[in-house]
Amino acid sequence: MFETLKPQPADKILALVQMYREDPRDTKVDLGVGVYKDATGLTPVMRAVKAAEQKIWESQDTKVYTGLAGDPAFSDVMVDLVLGDAVARGNVAAAATPGGTGAVRQAFELIQMANPDARVFVSNPTWPNHVAILGYLGIETVSYRYFDSETRGVDFDGLIEDLKTAKKGDVVLLHGCCHNPTGANLNSAEWDEVIKVLLETGATPMIDIAYQGFGDGLQEDATATRKVAAAVPECLIAASCSKNFGIYRERTGILMAISADDSATGLNQGTLSYLNRQNFSFPPDHGARIVTTILSDADLRADWQVELEEVRKSMLGLRSQLAEELQRLSGSDRFGFLAQHRGMFSRLGTTPEMVEKLRVEHGIYMVGDSRMNIAGLNAQTVPVLAKAIIDSGI
Numbered sequence: 001m002f003e004t005l006k007p008q009p010a011d012k013i014l015a016l017v018q019m020y021r022e023d024p025r026d027t028k029v030d031l032g033v034g035v036y037k038d039a040t041g042l043t044p045v046m047r048a049v050k051a052a053e054q055k056i057w058e059s060q061d062t063k064v065y066t067g068l069a070g071d072p073a074f075s076d077v078m079v080d081l082v083l084g085d086a087v088a089r090g091n092v093a094a095a096a097t098p099g100g101t102g103a104v105r106q107a108f109e110l111i112q113m114a115n116p117d118a119r120v121f122v123s124n125p126t127w128p129n130h131v132a133i134l135g136y137l138g139i140e141t142v143s144y145r146y147f148d149s150e151t152r153g154v155d156f157d158g159l160i161e162d163l164k165t166a167k168k169g170d171v172v173l174l175h176g177c178c179h180n181p182t183g184a185n186l187n188s189a190e191w192d193e194v195i196k197v198l199l200e201t202g203a204t205p206m207i208d209i210a211y212q213g214f215g216d217g218l219q220e221d222a223t224a225t226r227k228v229a230a231a232v233p234e235c236l237i238a239a240s241c242s243k244n245f246g247i248y249r250e251r252t253g254i255l256m257a258i259s260a261d262d263s264a265t266g267l268n269q270g271t272l273s274y275l276n277r278q279n280f281s282f283p284p285d286h287g288a289r290i291v292t293t294i295l296s297d298a299d300l301r302a303d304w305q306v307e308l309e310e311v312r313k314s315m316l317g318l319r320s321q322l323a324e325e326l327q328r329l330s331g332s333d334r335f336g337f338l339a340q341h342r343g344m345f346s347r348l349g350t351t352p353e354m355v356e357k358l359r360v361e362h363g364i365y366m367v368g369d370s371r372m373n374i375a376g377l378n379a380q381t382v383p384v385l386a387k388a389i390i391d392s393g394i
Helices: 012-022 047-059 072-083 099-114 128-137 156-163 188-201 220-231 262-279 286-296 298-330 352-362 381-391
Strands: 092-098 119-124 140-145 171-175 204-209 234-240 252-259 345-347 371-373
Touching: 047 286, 047 298, 072 092, 072 220, 072 234, 072 252, 072 286, 092 099, 092 262, 099 128, 099 204, 099 234, 099 252, 099 262, 119 128, 119 156, 128 140, 140 156, 156 188, 188 220, 204 220, 220 234, 252 262, 252 286, 286 298, 298 381, 352 381
Parallel strands: 119 140, 119 171, 171 204, 204 234
Antiparallel strands: 092 252, 234 252, 345 371
């Protein structure tokens, strides 16, 4: 049977990681893989996470299953973290998932169950796994304009024009904050216009919020998601705890389904539990329990927020340093967008050939579409990257 299998395309980011490992140069810089790194190149365990794990270790007396949707306490703290009081809790069905990717996958399967003919509108570009999973499930994907390679900002006129072609039964996939891979975000007025189009077309928004707290602040990064959820009759939200809690390997995420009528919540909740059962039965609990412990304890939550804010400001500082160094070397402000972007990523807006030149000649590793992980830099490597960019003629 196995002889009929065909080779699958290699994951470009994982291939880049392997190439970086095999590169003998001491001056090489890894801006590919999307994980936060501190100034020493380490992805540390946050203080609050260590303290929460200690509390769990001391108090937990069973490893029995929690439930198909996970521990309800995890759903409660995550709904509060992402939505605040924007939507009544009784209108939100929620289920824990293996990471934010698991939430995205479950959301797409829910869409397919609800409307087999649904089209999912995705930004150009978007996180590659969005398109890969949609393709695997056989869901029609429609690309909408998003990134302007000239300004390195949002092509908002193109975005609105494309979203106006959506119709009732379609889904519009939006990034809640810190757009991956571009780092370019909508402003408040632009979000209002997107909501207006969603209401006019009847399309359902799905928000992927994977970087809450990495952009403008924990509450600020949730503003757009809350605004959309409060304005539309139905909404899907896929949230990840990997980045803002630093628990990547614990695979901790959640899918929320919001309806205007709380009488629909029971059906939605049952459907989310059913999907979990079909795909992996019970979701992992350790990461979810860490998050629940932190968000339920005033002292741990306060310490977590302090450390998260340190992470956020570190990335903003690196952005500013890089933009300033590029301005000094080029005598131009054409790289000012780097200081305006938010989150871990920015997209240079250059060609794959130039990206390859950076790797071969300068040991700078970034994804072929010119997405670079700002958190992969430190104060010493920023000048190295800036010089490589200018020397390469970007």
